[in-house]
Amino acid sequence: MKLKRVKLHKKGITYEGFILPQSNEETIVLKLENGYNIGLSREGTSIEELGEIEVLKPAKELTQERGEIAILSMGGTVCSRVEYKTGAVFPSTNPADLMRNLPELEKISTFHTKALFAMLSEDLTPAHWSIAAEAVKQEIEQGAQGIVILHGTDTMHYSSAALSYMLRDTPVPVVFVGAQRSPDRPSTDARHNILNAAYLAKHSPMAHVGICMHATTNDNYAHFHPGTKVRKMHTSARNAFRSINSAPLAKADFTRDLIEPLSEYK
Structure with missing residues (x-):
């Protein structure tokens, strides 16, 4: 699963983080680098895309053998x-x-x-x-x-x-x-x-x-x-x-x- 890394500019303030999957079209939910989430109205918000990151990589296959x-x-x-x-x-x-x-x-x-x-x-x-x-x-x-x-x-x-x-x-x-x-x-x-x-x-x-x-x-x-x-x-x-x-x-x-x-x- 890939997430977009962006900068959001709104009312003179810049927020940087990853856009999370949205539940509606009017709101942007951003995960900040400190781990917290914020929600912003799309209205009056400009988006600057910085790239993408893979957040859920395929899991390594594990054997069912008992370990130490x-x-x-x-x-x-x-x-x-x-x-x-x-x-x-x-x-x-x-x-x-x-x-x-x-x-x-x-x-x-x-x-x-x-x-x-x-x-x-x-x-x-x-x-x-x-x-x-x-x-x-x-x-x-x-x-x-x-x-x-x-x-x-x-x-x-x-x-x-x-x-x-x-x-x-x-x-x-x-x-x-x-x-x-x-x-x-x-x-x-x-x-x-x-x-x-x-x-x-x-x-x-x-x-x-x-x-x-x-x-x-x-x-x-x-x-x-x-x-x-x-x-x-x-x-x-x-x-x-x-x-x-x-x-x-x-x-x-x-x-x-x-x-x-x-x-x-x-």
């Missing part, structure tokens, strides 16, 4: 994608979408995905935690060397705590990961978080349940927080998750093949 790492989806911003017909972001649980957006995963390990839920994290209940814990148990019994769980950020620290107790003495890393920015925004943290989480799941010596998120506001490294001692401390900051009364378990940076322990672990 299991990626389980529980919903949330981190596993969402943009629907360009509406400009909205909605949950996606298709592994082809993940591979299309994150081809770097292949350099870390082989993996397979399973959709558990596609829900807002505030709608998850203890019953969902039980289902997720059973799914992790089954993946471990079937040979998974690590688990990555995609989750909404608002209640991710509750889920990580619950599964920490449900999955005592897990033999492999179980890494929760989320995103503060939706994938359509240039400032999205989803890519960095998922790749660091996958690297931890594959290479971490720590068989813990925990949360992997940005350690700073930059894309330099992530912290792996213990599942029972972590909390979301800010609504939208990239480094919103902090270990409380405890140091993070580790510092991780997939770009440097780095896992640096920061506290004792099993």
